[in-house]
Amino acid sequence: MTTIAVLENGRVGGNLATALTRAGLEVTVADRTPGAAADAARTAQIVINATPGAGSLGRLAALREELHDKILVDVSNATLDGPDGLPTDLLYPGSSLAEQLQDALPETRVVKTLNTMLFPVMTAPATLTQTPTAFLSGEDPQAKQTVRELLTHLGWHKDWITDLGGIQTARATEAAILFVPHVIRSTGFTPFAISIAR
Secondary structure (H helix, E strand, C coil): CCEEEEECCCHHHHHHHHHHHHCCCEEEEECCCCCHHHHHHHHCCEEEECCCHHHHHHHHHCCCCCCCCCEEEECCCCEEECCCCCEEEECCCCCCHHHHHHHHCCCCEEEECCCCECHHHHCCHHHCCCCCCEEEEECCHHHHHHHHHHHHHCCCCHHHEEEEECHHHHHHHHHHHHHHHHHHHHHCCCCCECCCCC
């Protein structure tokens, strides 16, 4: 059985861990206890980065040995936040958190996904009135296929998943976070996702 480690047990990480466990997968959740992330990553085949994006690079770069030859699913967005806690700008303009992680962890297969939606949609995409899109960015085709299969355990139909290409394409999906504060202020904290209409 595939073993999955979720780094962080906040709203995003807790939501993902609960849904994946419910789907019958073996899941470990690492909180911020010293050593917890290293222990979880060491024994997992797939590691999900649900840590706050502004601190993700430093935390995960410290796990280089534990993440060697693992699939790292990055669902975070690295932003500068305003007084209300909502994002105001990107932390890595001209790049992306996913690219920074891949550069720092060359022996890890980084796949960016699920970062263009509010967190409840990650595990309940069918609850939206319109079909959402989950995007994949990454250099390793096999890793992306594994993540695609993982998403189906979260309720994503295969034709709702779009592979954008290499890790550099994460720049586009991470920039979508700049929609979020404006949508929330306009319509409230109602679940939504970026979707490609065809």
